[in-house]
């Protein structure tokens with residue numbers, strides 16, 4: 001089967017080619033999928049996409065007209081896919097529901113430790129022969145309350161890590177996980193999570209219902225100086241409201257691996273260009289904000305698992321064997 005792989009980086013090519021073993025004809029394109037680049041999928045039965053490829057109704061229509069029958073997402077989230085339009089166009093959707101929840105959960109912990117112990121600032125001080133500690137004061141994680149929003153595969157893994165560090169873990173999820181409750185996680189209402197948490201971490205999918213879940217109202221209910229961590233999806237957090245919270249010190253620390261407008265920025269080297277996004281530029285001015293460019297998933301184990309499941313999805317579609325496929329069901 002001929003497959004156009006969009007937004008492909010050298011590491012995607014390496015892991016997908018290795019998992020493919022020559023079975024499918026993979027055509028790699030560095031460009032992201034959008035209305036202009038969709039033409040590159042001509043003659044392809046499938047396209048393989050990543051988090052910032054555009055899969056709105058307009059792109060899906062172009063793909064369908066060119067004969068594309070399958071969109072194989074090589075990620076877990078699919079908030080950018082117009083599911084109704086895909087169904088209307090008769091396009092099948094697959095994804096990689098699980099690759100390494102540890103990769104994202106461990107990166108979440110890295111952001112927490114970096115912010116708390118000011119490692120980003122300490123690193124530069126030492127390189128400037130400055131060993132003063134003023135301004136680097138942290139706090140013990142032991143005994144602090146961590147609020148986890150969404151306790152699926154990643155949130156549950158993260159919750160267990162924080163329990164292991166001696167934190168009190170509270171969570172909000174419409175579908176509580178009994179095993180986590182047994183392990184010591186208390187499920188609470190959102191308002192209680194806002195008011196009790198020293199650290200709040202987002203691990204739910206972005207849906208129309210929870211866009212800007214963290215907004216000005218929610219921020220007012222939180223403990224002053226709260227630490228916010230978002231490795232979920234950028235749209236879960238109202239960035240402008242959080243910037244106001246940082247300025248008033250209601251938000252004490254902010255760790256982001258995702259950003260609302262990341263599709264214009266992340267995964268590319270823009271170092272010789274001027275940054276045009278003023279909101280993002282403001283975030284970069286705070287000493288208590290750490291941002292990574294959607295790299296939480298980026299471990300060897302995760303990339304190997306993503307490639308393996310993506311190839312199974314392609315082969316399952318070709319063989320019409322649903323047991324091999326991880327389908328995204330229509331709403």
Ligand SMILES: NC(=O)c1ccc[n+]([C@@H]2O[C@H](COP(=O)([O-])OP(=O)(O)OC[C@H]3O[C@@H](n4cnc5c(N)ncnc54)[C@H](O)[C@@H]3O)[C@@H](O)[C@H]2O)c1
Pocket residue numbers: 076077097098101104149150151152153154155172173174175203204205206210231232233257258294295296297298
């Ligand atoms: N930064 C990264 O590199 C990266 C990588 C993978 C996934 N993610 C993000 O992490 C999210 C979670 O991934 P997962 O594999 O744990 O998914 P999952 O499907 O296993 O778990 C999601 C959980 O969120 C819960 N949920 C849904 N809506 C909610 C809401 N409004 N409030 C609270 N909980 C809600 C669900 O009940 C479920 O338990 C993905 O949807 C994706 O957006 C980020």
